[in-house]
Amino acid sequence: MIEEGKPLFVQIAEQIEDSIVDGSLAEQAQAPSTNELAAFYRINPATAAKGVAMLVDKSVLSKRRGIGMFVAEGARELLLRERREAFADRYVAPLLTEARKIGLGPEDLAVLIREHGTATTGRTS
Known part of the structure; x- marks a missing residue:
C-alpha cells in the first residue's frame, strides 16, 4: 500500500x-x-x-x-461526487486535448470508447 x-x-x-x-x-x-x-x-x-x-x-x-x-x-455520495468531478479534470480534459491535436472529435472518441469497452468487457451496449 x-x-x-x-x-x-x-x-x-x-x-x-x-x-x-x-x-x-x-x-x-x-x-x-x-x-x-x-x-x-x-x-x-x-x-x-x-x-x-x-x-x-x-x-x-x-x-x-x-x-x-x-x-x-452521505459520505459515500460525497466521495463519489468528488471523484466524478476529479475524473473529468484528471482524465477527460487531457483526453479531449490530445484528441483535438490528432484530429479526433467528440463523436470519434465516443466510437473509440464504445469499441474499447466492448473489447475489454466482451459485452455490447
Whole structure:
C-alpha cells in the first residue's frame, strides 16, 4: 500500500475512502481506530490520526464520544461526487486535448470508447 512520494496520512485517508466508495465500509459503520490502522500499516499512531482527521474535516467520518469514529451518513455520495468531478479534470480534459491535436472529435472518441469497452468487457451496449 505504501506509495513513494505521497504522505502516509494521505494514503491512509485514501484507503478508508476507497473502502467507503466500494461499499466494504458502509455508512454508519465503525471505522478502524487510529491504533488499528497504525498496527496494520506499521506506522506511528499520530500519522494514522492525521489521516483520520482529514476525513473528519471533510465530513466523511464523525466521532462518537467514547465509542470511536463512524462513517458519516452521505459520505459515500460525497466521495463519489468528488471523484466524478476529479475524473473529468484528471482524465477527460487531457483526453479531449490530445484528441483535438490528432484530429479526433467528440463523436470519434465516443466510437473509440464504445469499441474499447466492448473489447475489454466482451459485452455490447
